[in-house]
Amino acid sequence: MxxxxxxxxxxxxxxxxxxxxxxxxxxxxxxxxxxxxxxxxxxxxxxxxxxxxxxxxxxxxxxxxxxxxxxxxxxxxxxxxxxxxxxxxxxxxxxxxxxxxxxxxxxxxxxxxxxxxxxxxxxxxxxxxxxxxxxxxxxxTAATSTGWHGPELFITPIENIGTGDAIHQSETTADGDYDKAGTLAGWRESIAALLPGNPILQLAIGTALAGPLLAPLNVHAGGGFHLLWDSSNGKTTAVLCASSTWGHGAHFTLKWNATANGLEGIAALRNDGLLALDELGQADPRYVGDVVYSVADGIGKQRAGRSSAARRVRRWRVMLLSSGEVTLETKMAEAGKRTRAGQEVRLVTVSAGRTFGAWDSLHGHPSGASLSDALKRASSQHYGHAGPEFVRKLIASGDMDKLPTMLESIREHFPAATGQQARVAERFAIVALALELAVGVNLLPLGSGEGTRSMVELFKLWQAERGEGPSEDGQILKALADFIDRHGGSRFQSIEHGADEVRDRAGYWDGTPDGRLYLFTRSGLEEATKGFELARVVRALDSVGAIARRAQGKHQQKKRLPDGSTPWLYWVNPAPIWPGS
Incomplete structure (x- = not known):
């Protein structure tokens, strides 16, 4: 027929x-x-x-x-x-x-x-x-992902920004909570107008606008920031304001208690945009570290379809903005897990405690709480305009190919010594670039350079709180200090003749005029620093001069014990690894 x-x-x-x-x-x-x-x-x-x-x-x-x-x-x-x-x-x-x-x-x-x-x-x-x-x-043209499709077309589930005959194609009508209400002018008057003098709010809005810059900057993976402070100080309000650039503040913001699969799905719908998550304390401690890796790296799990053939892997690039009263380290510790440096640099913890809650300038409001209330109301009244307008202006400027050079210029304001710090510095610089571009197209009422100065200030605060050197070094040394503090008198046996034997021995101790040296067995050192490769542990000890003695070409030295044996042991001086040493 x-x-x-x-x-x-x-x-x-x-x-x-x-x-x-x-x-x-x-x-x-x-x-x-x-x-x-x-x-x-x-x-x-x-x-x-x-x-x-x-x-x-x-x-x-x-x-x-x-x-x-x-x-x-x-x-x-x-x-x-x-x-x-x-x-x-x-x-x-x-x-x-x-x-x-x-x-x-x-x-x-x-x-x-x-x-x-x-x-x-x-x-x-x-x-x-x-x-x-x-x-x-x-x-x-079927656009199976949101975000950029060429230099002149940006697609969200609800609209095309720019030029090109394409449409978002999906098995469902899920729109990723992109939405519009109120006006752009209303958003500028009620939210953007409060940016001057408020670095945390600038960080939030800049992060929301930075997503569309990732592809033109050839940044293949995202990452983001975690706003940390006590309850009810305004950090969640900052996240709601960031969300209002693309949708309803409360609806566009998700909770950390969403499933990993659910977050993958929403991240794919937010490609080249913002993923906002509130209340890290609600996350599942068993999987939160993996979620951070997955969201920041922009790749989902490989899954089989109905026919057992492999499905297409979801991919995305997003900027992540989180808030909570606990750190990623604390949350993972609930499940007995330790954070890796890769997780820490993908989700950078920023202290959101400022002069008045999360704010430094009240803009005429009597208190930080009053300012937060006004911003919350605004995020649910005027939303969904600023993000698309920023992309529209970006396309119209014709400067897309100049963005990498612009980033390099801003990057010079963020001095960073180590590779990990350099990655974090780049993310702060991308946010600073987004703010400066938005100021340049009259989207944000900030003075030229204020956004960059604010991001440099927050970056330096992060550096000061984190300390020098790679993040793993600090974790390893802290683990060793904690182990010696807990077990120094019970699981280390004196090397003197006639000393009492100890159960579950992790090593020996030797007295010196400057204090004890702890002679770890290999298994004892591995237990004390569980989760880290032994070679990585030795490098951390070396970095602070905590290896007291060693044979030439080795990190260990033999010691004749009362029973006549001469095992290879790691001679650790605890003084350089104690907190505050």
């Missing part, structure tokens, strides 16, 4: 060539019969005497298959661009992935029902048949 759709937008239609599908946008008269708006299947039924009787079946409300969607390569991601009128007379579109046609009709109908298309229940399977048989001439 060759069912060809005819689009009949006006009342009164040409004669039919049955069988066929037809779409009527309003009530029409066909073969003398008045039909209501919608998709109709016109066919003939053969009677017992062999004669044909016309049959007209209403399938659903007006539904047009307007284009074939596919990837720019024309080799994948084929689908159909549907436009239909729902129960509230609103015209909606859905770029439907073509592979849904290979599954059960319910996969498609579930979405259409959810979006409000009225469908005849007995004809629901035929609605999918109608969609499958249409072959429109128009071709549209």
């Amino acid at each position: 060759n069912n060809i759709v005819e689009l009949i937008p006006e009342s009164g239609a040409a004669s039919l060539k049955r069988p066929c599908f037809r779409v009527y946008d309003c009530a029409s008269t066909v073969d003398g019969k008045k039909l209501k708006a919608g998709v109709w299947h016109h066919r003939n039924k053969r009677d017992a005497d062999g004669s044909l009787t016309p049959v007209d079946e209403w399938l659903c409300g007006p539904l047009h298959v307007e284009a074939v969607t596919r990837s720019e390569s024309k080799k994948a991601d084929y689908g159909r661009l549907l436009r239909f009128r729902n129960l509230d007379d609103c015209w909606l579109t859905w770029a439907m992935p073509g592979d849904l046609l290979a599954g059960h009709p319910a996969d498609i109908l579930r979405v259409l029902f959810g979006m409000g298309l009225k469908i005849a229940h007995r004809q629901r399977a035929r609605v999918v048949e109608y969609i499958a048989e249409q072959s429109p001439q128009r071709r549209v």
Whole structure:
């Protein structure tokens, strides 16, 4: 049966060539019969005497298959661009992935029902048949990810920013909580106007605007910041304000207690944008470290599809902004895990304790709480404009290819010695660049250079709180100091003749005029620094001069013990590793 759709937008239609599908946008008269708006299947039924009787079946409300969607390569991601009128007379579109046609009709109908298309229940399977048989001439690029699609087109689930015939295509109608309300002017007056003199708020807004810079800067992975301080000081408010650049402050902000799979899905929808998470204390301590790695590195887990074949791995680039009353280290410690330096530099802890809660300038408000309340209200009244406007101005500027040079210029303000510090410095510099660009296009009412100065201040505070050297060094030395503090008198045996033996011995101790030296066995040192490679532990001890004695070319030295044995031992002087030494 060759069912060809005819689009009949006006009342009164040409004669039919049955069988066929037809779409009527309003009530029409066909073969003398008045039909209501919608998709109709016109066919003939053969009677017992062999004669044909016309049959007209209403399938659903007006539904047009307007284009074939596919990837720019024309080799994948084929689908159909549907436009239909729902129960509230609103015209909606859905770029439907073509592979849904290979599954059960319910996969498609579930979405259409959810979006409000009225469908005849007995004809629901035929609605999918109608969609499958249409072959429109128009071709549209299917964007299976949000964010940049070329230098002149940025796509979110709710809009295209820039130029290009493309549309976001997804199996569901999930929009990543992108939304708009109020006005850009209202957002500038109620939120942006309070940026001067408030570094934490500048960090939040800058982080929200930095996401679209990652791709032009050729930064393949994201990362972000964790605002840390006591309850009710305004740090969550700063996160809500950041979210308001792309959507409703409270709705665009998620909680850390979301599942890892759920966060992967939302991160993919926020590609080249912002992922805002509140209340780190609610996260599952067993998996939070892995989530930080996954979100910052921009790659999801490999999963099998229904046929056991590997599904396409989700990928994204996002800037992460978090808040909470605990650090990532404290949260992971609840599950007996230790943070790695890679996690710490991916989610940089920034102290949000300032003069008035999270604020330094109250802008006429009587208290920090009053300022926070005003910002919270504003984040739910004027939202979803600043982020798209920033991207629009970025495209119009024609300066996309100059962004790496601009970043290098700003990066010079962030001195960093180690590789880990350099990575954090770059992230602060990207935020500073976003702020300076937004000021340059009159989106933010900051003085030229204030955003950079504020980010340099926060970076230096982070450096001071973290201390010098690689992060792992501090963790290793602290673990050793804690182990000696707990077990120095119970699990280390004196090297003197006649000394009492100890249970679960981790090593020996030798008295010197300057105090004890702890002679760790290999297993004892590994236990004390569980989670770190032994070579990495030795490097940390070396960095502070804590290895007291060693044989040439080795990190250990032999010691003759009372029983006549001469094991190789690690001679550790605890003085350089004690906190504050």
